[in-house]
Amino acid sequence: MAKSKFLEEFKTFALRGNVLDLAVGVIIGGAFQKIVTSVVNDLIMPLVGLMTGGVNFNDQFLILKLPEGVTAEQASVSLETAKQLGATTFNYGAFITSVIDFLIMAFVIFLLVKGMNKLAEFRKKEEPVSPPAPTVKICPFCCSEIPVEAVRCPHCTSDLISESEEYVHEKTTV
Numbered sequence: 001m002a003k004s005k006f007l008e009e010f011k012t013f014a015l016r017g018n019v020l021d022l023a024v025g026v027i028i029g030g031a032f033q034k035i036v037t038s039v040v041n042d043l044i045m046p047l048v049g050l051m052t053g054g055v056n057f058n059d060q061f062l063i064l065k066l067p068e069g070v071t072a073e074q075a076s077v078s079l080e081t082a083k084q085l086g087a088t089t090f091n092y093g094a095f096i097t098s099v100i101d102f103l104i105m106a107f108v109i110f111l112l113v114k115g116m117n118k119l120a121e122f123r124k125k126e127e128p129v130s131p132p133a134p135t136v137k138i139c140p141f142c143c144s145e146i147p148v149e150a151v152r153c154p155h156c157t158s159d160l161i162s163e164s165e166e167y168v169h170e171k172t173t174v
Helices: 002-014 017-051 079-085 092-123 163-173
Strands: 062-065 088-090 136-138 145-147
Touching: 017 092, 079 088
Parallel strands: none
Antiparallel strands: 062 088, 136 145
């Protein structure tokens, strides 16, 4: 019995609109991340490498520690070689590439959210604003401003009859 209640609660949670929207967003975000990574690695970083003298920026590293029997000349050939030889490396080029990747992704998401907000604002129709209910009325006898709820004028002390009461009074006397 408790198991079926648990499964029912999970089903209710999982099929809620927000959870499904989040799942779709994560899947699309993952696919989009591959595109952004490709733009950074295949388009932007080669240009950065060209500006730095033709160096592959992703492979920029510093050797922190060499294993015994390995010389710095052997390990500094490339990042892949250093890793194969077991050297401890500080991969600053890969980190900078990841930061650029993140900044591009954040900028694209910013543009997407900004566009969606403009679209929502464009679609939003202004609701007609009804004027506020009057709080005062004019006494028909002395023309003074008095509260709407007043049944006797505080200025001239006349009895005030609302239009609906006057209409009912006329019908009963006819």
